[in-house]
Amino acid sequence: MKLDSPPDTNYAFGYRTPPESGSAINGHGETTKRRARHVFHNATGEKLSWEAMDDFFSYINAWGVVRHILANTWQLRRQDGPVASAKKDVIDPAAMAEAIKDKARELGAGLVGITGVTEGALYEGCEAPHATAICIGLPMIREEMEHVPHERAAVEVMRAYRVVSRIAIELSEHIRALGWPAKAYGNPNSTEILHIPLAINAGLGELGKHGSMISKEYGSNFRLAAVLTDLPLAYDEPVDIGVDDLCLTCRRCVIDCPPDAIHETKQWVRGEQKWYVDFDECIPYFVKTFGCAICIEVCPWSEPERGPGLSETLLAKRR
Numbered sequence: 001m002k003l004d005s006p007p008d009t010n011y012a013f014g015y016r017t018p019p020e021s022g023s024a025i026n027g028h029g030e031t032t033k034r035r036a037r038h039v040f041h042n043a044t045g046e047k048l049s050w051e052a053m054d055d056f057f058s059y060i061n062a063w064g065v066v067r068h069i070l071a072n073t074w075q076l077r078r079q080d081g082p083v084a085s086a087k088k089d090v091i092d093p094a095a096m097a098e099a100i101k102d103k104a105r106e107l108g109a110g111l112v113g114i115t116g117v118t119e120g121a122l123y124e125g126c127e128a129p130h131a132t133a134i135c136i137g138l139p140m141i142r143e144e145m146e147h148v149p150h151e152r153a154a155v156e157v158m159r160a161y162r163v164v165s166r167i168a169i170e171l172s173e174h175i176r177a178l179g180w181p182a183k184a185y186g187n188p189n190s191t192e193i194l195h196i197p198l199a200i201n202a203g204l205g206e207l208g209k210h211g212s213m214i215s216k217e218y219g220s221n222f223r224l225a226a227v228l229t230d231l232p233l234a235y236d237e238p239v240d241i242g243v244d245d246l247c248l249t250c251r252r253c254v255i256d257c258p259p260d261a262i263h264e265t266k267q268w269v270r271g272e273q274k275w276y277v278d279f280d281e282c283i284p285y286f287v288k289t290f291g292c293a294i295c296i297e298v299c300p301w302s303e304p305e306r307g308p309g310l311s312e313t314l315l316a317k318r319r
Contacts (some may be wrong), residue, residue, distance in 0.1 A: 001298050009259050011284050013056060019049035022036045022279030026269065033271030035124040036194055043189035044126075062142055062151045063311040065290065066069060068158035072165050072186065075231055079184040087179030094234040103174055104136055110222060111137030111215055113202030113236040117193070117228065121201075126192035129183055129226040132235075133280070134171065135195070138225075139218045142304055143252035148297045160223040161188045168225035175229050182229035197222040200217045203236040206243035210253040210262055210295035211277035216241045216311050218296075219302030223245035241307075244315030246300065247275065253295035259285040262295060 024027075025039045025291025040050050048054070053189035090096045097114050100289075104112040113135050115130040144156035175182035185193055196213055200206060204224075205215035212220045216239075250294045267271045277295075286292045302305050 001146060001303070003256060003294060003298065004147065004150070004257075006203065006258050006294060007285075007289055009285055011288055013287075015052070019052075022050055022283060025049065026276075026279055027271075028276060028279075029268055031268050033120075035122055036270065038190055039122045039279065041189040043191050044123075044185050053283060053287060062154065062290065063307070064155035064159045068155070069160045072158075072162040072188075075182070076164055077161075077187060077308040079172065079183075079186065081173070081176060083176045083181050090232040092149065093232040096231065097235075098110060100171070100175070100231070104134065104167065104171050107170050108138065108163065109133075109136045109167050110139045110218065111204045113199070113204050114233050115198055115202040117235060118197070118201065121125065121194050121197040123190065123194065125190060127314065128192060128228055129182060130230045131261055132226040132229050132231065132233055133198045133202065134229065134233070135199040135204055136164055136168055136171070136209075136225045136227070137199065137213075137215060137218070137222045139202050139222045142221060142302075145221055145293065145297050149289035149292040149294050151284075152292050153293060153297075155209045157291055157293065158188075161186070161225075163221050164225040166174070168227050172227045172229070175227065175231050177214050178230040180229060180233065182227050182231065184225070184227050186225040188223075192214050193226065193228070195226055197227065198226060200223055201236075201238055203239045206241060207275050208243055208245035208253075208299060208301070209250070209275045210257075210297075210299060211298050213276055214243050214299065214301045216243075216307045220299050221297065221302040229318070240315075241311040242318065243301075244291050245314040246310070246317060250300065252298050252300060254292055256298045257282075261285070 140160045147153040168184035168186045172182040173185040205213045208214040259281045261278040267276040
């Protein structure tokens with residue numbers, strides 16, 4: 001994908017007194033495991049070091065973005081609710097898992113997988129209300145995302161978040177109607193859970209060099225939501241589609257990142273070596289450009305219909 005005149009990295013805003021490094025908050029360079037801390041896009045109400053930048057990002061958003069945020073906020077009033085008194089017995093968790101996935105696809109999901117909620121998928125100080133996560137992915141409209149890093153693409157991002165949130169909400173309502181508790185997580189601002197670790201464990205894809213998910217079907221051109229529940233469901237396994245085989249040598253996202261925020265090699269982050277994006281370099285540009293998203297759209301995996309063949313070729317070379 002060819003970029004259309006990305007803005008430069010000169011900013012008309014900044015901190016008089018710089019806050020604590022966002023990368024430090026994220027645990028960059030730490031070799032000991034710990035939970036993640038909230039740093040940006042936070043919906044818990046706690047005071048954060050980067051709150052002023054986050055607030056500024058909200059203030060300058062275009063109306064096309066804001067209207068999807070408002071619509072999603074309104075529909076999320078249904079993310080949790082009363083559970084039917086008659087509980088459906090689950091004799092076969094595998095069969096129930098397939099039925100739930102079919103329902104998610106019927107509601108519009110492009111990707112769906114199931115996993116347990118792990119320690120690494122919870123923010124510091126937070127607990128999950130239920131033990132199982134149903135992870136949902138929704139592809140964005142590629143023709144709209146080709147306009148990154150400008151306003152038109154930002155509108156599409158928030159539209160996708162609103163729609164995938166609606167899918168999660170309706171799936172949670174379906175599960176509660178079966179007599180089992182379920183809560184939808186469709187707020188793109190962080191709450192109790194981290195969506196990417198859950199989605200990786202649920203088999204939706206792998207982590208890419210740009211710090212975002214890569215799926216075989218859509219590359220990184222999709223958004224996530226989840227439903228947490230106690231409904232007995234069989235779990236999926238993580239997948240290996242060959243992402244590291246490409247990311248170790250590909251430099252597309254590194255070259256096209258205006259603030260040079262993407263590391264060439266994996267980094268230690270909270271006790272794990274993984275792909276990581278420098279928060280302190282990324283976020284000012286992210287704020288200036290309505291959420292940027294350059295890296296996920298220039299990724300070769302995100303080219304429509306390219307992913308399955310790319311995965312097959314990479315895995316064949318490995319063999």
